[in-house]
Amino acid sequence: MSENPTYTIKVNKAETSKIGSVNFDDLPFGSIFTDHMLYSDYKDGAWGDPVIEPYAPMPMDPSSRVFHYGQAIFEGMKAYRDENDEIWLFRPDQNFDRFNKSATRLAMPEVPEEIFMEGLKHLINIDKEWVKKGKGNSLYLRPFMIATGHGVIAAPSAQYRFMIILSPARSYYQGEVKVLIAEHYSRAANGGIGAAKAAGNYSAQFYPTRLANEKGFQQVIWTDDATHTKLEEAGTMNVFFKINDTLYTAPAGERILDGVTRKSILELAERENIKVEVRSVLVEELINAAKDGSLKEIFGAGTAAVINPIVGFSYQDTYYELPKQDNPISLQIKDKLTNIQHKLAEDTFGWTVKI
Amino acid sequence: MSENPTYTIKVNKAETSKIGSVNFDDLPFGSIFTDHMLYSDYKDGAWGDPVIEPYAPMPMDPSSRVFHYGQAIFEGMKAYRDENDEIWLFRPDQNFDRFNKSATRLAMPEVPEEIFMEGLKHLINIDKEWVKKGKGNSLYLRPFMIATGHGVIAAPSAQYRFMIILSPARSYYQGEVKVLIAEHYSRAANGGIGAAKAAGNYSAQFYPTRLANEKGFQQVIWTDDATHTKLEEAGTMNVFFKINDTLYTAPAGERILDGVTRKSILELAERENIKVEVRSVLVEELINAAKDGSLKEIFGAGTAAVINPIVGFSYQDTYYELPKQDNPISLQIKDKLTNIQHKLAEDTFGWTVKI
Incomplete structure (x- = not known):
């Protein structure tokens, strides 16, 4: 956690975990998600407190800008569990920097480092059972941002949602x-x-x-x-x-x-x-x-x-x-x-x- | 209507209309939508019967491909009401052809002409009070398609939603x-x-x-x-x-x-x-x-x-x-x-x- 947090992460935990139903020896890439997701909404020029909730569909207006004008960016990252049961990220600063460069190029607002980094860490901690030990196992992390403002006007949205979803992954051999x-x-x-x-x-x-x-x-x-x-x-x-x-x-x-x-x-x-x-x-x-x-x-x-x-x-x-x-x-x-x-x-x- | 329709349009009408609350003399472009929307879902290689429903938000999984890989296309068209109260489309065949060309380039399935054209006409008919007489007035028509399949895998989706939403429009002078x-x-x-x-x-x-x-x-x-x-x-x-x-x-x-x-x-x-x-x-x-x-x-x-x-x-x-x-x-x-x-x-x- 930051020493002087600007944002308070609100947590609404899932009542039960899906983890028991997942076969970790046979994970199709990017298809199974952990119990929770994080989001923070941007409106009136400011980011709201991040919310961690059970992973679930969300209501979207049919005129949401992301559907019509493609304002959407993402990052791909991984978390690893070592032999001492510590969980590690790999160069998350690089992904954070690039995420905000992508945001600028797509005329989207930058996401504050605290929301991105503390949000990521907090979310992974809550779903830490999903990060499995052993070389080749990892938790794939998907921070992304979409334009949620309404209206079919070809101009940047005034509202956005930043989200993080997590998907357990195994190294895969794709064939030749x-x-x-x-x-x-x-x-x-x-x-x-x-x-x-x-x-x-x-x-x-x-x-x-x-x-x-x-x-x-x-x-x-x-x-x-x-x-x-x-x-x-x-x-x-x-x-x-x-x-x-x-x-x-x-x-x-x-x-x-x-x-x-x-x-x-x-x-x-x-x-x-x-x-x-x-x-x-x-x-x-x-x-x-x-x-x-x-x-x-x-x-x-x-x-x-x-x-x-x-x-x-x-x-x-x-x-x-x-x-x-x-x-x-x-x-x-x-x-x-x-x-x-x-x-x-x-x-x-x-x-x-x-x- | 086609002579031998392949699809049956299901209609679930709104109980009340929003039209009374709309100021047709002051319409910001693309921001106000009519009472109904149309959608048809594509899965298992086939399009489902179109549904006309009250305009409303729809649930979307956070891993929907449209959010991550941008499989999304659209068209912009207009409907006009003449002095005899007939409603007209302008070259809809051109928009339909281009829509499916866009679909092919984005590795999305083509939409059948019947769903696009009959869907459009049926939907406009239901919301025909929104098409106002007078030069400069029109109903802006927005057919679009988004990838609704789940999973953060950079490959074409297997599921899609085709939609049409309608927005009343006035000619506007943008300034110099x-x-x-x-x-x-x-x-x-x-x-x-x-x-x-x-x-x-x-x-x-x-x-x-x-x-x-x-x-x-x-x-x-x-x-x-x-x-x-x-x-x-x-x-x-x-x-x-x-x-x-x-x-x-x-x-x-x-x-x-x-x-x-x-x-x-x-x-x-x-x-x-x-x-x-x-x-x-x-x-x-x-x-x-x-x-x-x-x-x-x-x-x-x-x-x-x-x-x-x-x-x-x-x-x-x-x-x-x-x-x-x-x-x-x-x-x-x-x-x-x-x-x-x-x-x-x-x-x-x-x-x-x-x-």
């Missing part, structure tokens, strides 16, 4: 991931909202991803919308390429999300003396590297999957299979990162925050 | 509209969702528009995101430029909405022997035309305002005032178009559809 390099569709415009975790960025990707799925590819590697020559993101993750001994990833910017896993990998790589270059890799470079054997690995990086190794990619109807690696850098990095998250390795970075 | 030409921010990417009436396209514009408002401009004229040299749309409307005796508007396409008012103006201009060129106007051309006096008018075109004349624009911190016109083409076109809509002039195009 093959990707298609985007030749026509795009994720983001220059001067657009690609740097924000805005709801509208995701639905824009569903159709091109479905087309890729139908061709046998699980994800799309997005390219710049003007020339389709620069490799930018993989599906909903940042993307890394290992060519010879160097890891490459595009600079975060207006079109590319500043991923927390991405930046953690960059810091970890520096500590481990892995060569890294932050620059756009061209499609042409990737093809040449695949052809001459210097392309060793491609992987996606994001909160949900941590690291998602890619086994091959297709461009202009040609499929390029990546070579099998004995001890791939992707899994080495994943292991180091998840060990820090689960407190199985020393956190020399100060990334973990105890609840 | 000055616009800022976008030099950094953008509305749409190549290969993006700019051609769809997707919720996410609108919230993306709010922040740059707010920045323009703070400088004294009401709207932004969007330019292409790669070079910012081509003029594309004005705010949430299509944009027309009159240079000498010719009207110019950009071709509808992947970045530019295929507006119903826009295409009606093009057809009307052809009938009236007004010279029109459908091509991108460059910022440079506009500046030159403003400097040499050949730029006569700029106006926006859309369902809500029909035609929105623009009095001046700013580019690179220089303001260009447009010359005053005695009988501007924008208002001539607006008059002809609204006369057709209100059945005050013969509809030689077959655009109007009686309810």
Whole structure:
């Protein structure tokens, strides 16, 4: 708790818990929610006291701005329980900062740090039985904000709701991931909202991803919308390429999300003396590297999957299979990162925050 | 009604009407709704029978996909009451076609024509007292669709709700509209969702528009995101430029909405022997035309305002005032178009559809 709290969290606890009915060995990602949720409503220019209540549907006016104009942002985070039964967050300051950057870009009000952080901690504490021990187990945290003001007027809402919902998660093996390099569709415009975790960025990707799925590819590697020559993101993750001994990833910017896993990998790589270059890799470079054997690995990086190794990619109807690696850098990095998250390795970075 | 209806519209009428409490001489746009709304739910791959119910909030799960991934599309249409008390729609087939194009681009299911059209007519009939006579009066119609499936998984929803809500409207004079030409921010990417009436396209514009408002401009004229040299749309409307005796508007396409008012103006201009060129106007051309006096008018075109004349624009911190016109083409076109809509002039195009 803050030393001088501005907000009082009101708690209305559920009479019974659903936890007994949940099979923690078989958790479809993002589908099961804990007993409670948190919300805080913004109106007349101010945030109200956060409320923790039993997880339940809420009444929404059909003219709510979120339904018509897409003012909606979110974050994805995780909580971990260590072997001493302490619960930890991973770099929550980064998610908080990015949340408010997203808010600004979508003309939504910033959420006070106290509501975001103390709300998150208080809510997790109430539902702490849902955070299971063991590497691979986590509680997925979903802070989000939606425009709740009424009226079909294409202008920013005057009312908003900030919410946090929690979903227990297991690490999952998605099977072999093959990707298609985007030749026509795009994720983001220059001067657009690609740097924000805005709801509208995701639905824009569903159709091109479905087309890729139908061709046998699980994800799309997005390219710049003007020339389709620069490799930018993989599906909903940042993307890394290992060519010879160097890891490459595009600079975060207006079109590319500043991923927390991405930046953690960059810091970890520096500590481990892995060569890294932050620059756009061209499609042409990737093809040449695949052809001459210097392309060793491609992987996606994001909160949900941590690291998602890619086994091959297709461009202009040609499929390029990546070579099998004995001890791939992707899994080495994943292991180091998840060990820090689960407190199985020393956190020399100060990334973990105890609840 | 269709001859062989597949769906049965269920009607649950409101016990009393709110209409007596509404001041029809002072209607803030899009803020007051009629007594009823229509919805149809999509699940297990099929649309359910439409339901007409009293307008009211509806329960939504906090993990509903629309809140997290922005799967939401809409249309804007109007109904008019003529002097013989008949009620008319304007080119509803165009809105229906575009709605389903938007649906496809957002990986949402298409809505059957019967649900869209018969639902719209049935709902308007029930709330027909809300459609007032007189040029300038109309009932604004808002069909929309949102993803209602649960779960924070970045993938298309399996459940959707199609809805129609209705809002009485008056023509409004917005005051003098000055616009800022976008030099950094953008509305749409190549290969993006700019051609769809997707919720996410609108919230993306709010922040740059707010920045323009703070400088004294009401709207932004969007330019292409790669070079910012081509003029594309004005705010949430299509944009027309009159240079000498010719009207110019950009071709509808992947970045530019295929507006119903826009295409009606093009057809009307052809009938009236007004010279029109459908091509991108460059910022440079506009500046030159403003400097040499050949730029006569700029106006926006859309369902809500029909035609929105623009009095001046700013580019690179220089303001260009447009010359005053005695009988501007924008208002001539607006008059002809609204006369057709209100059945005050013969509809030689077959655009109007009686309810």
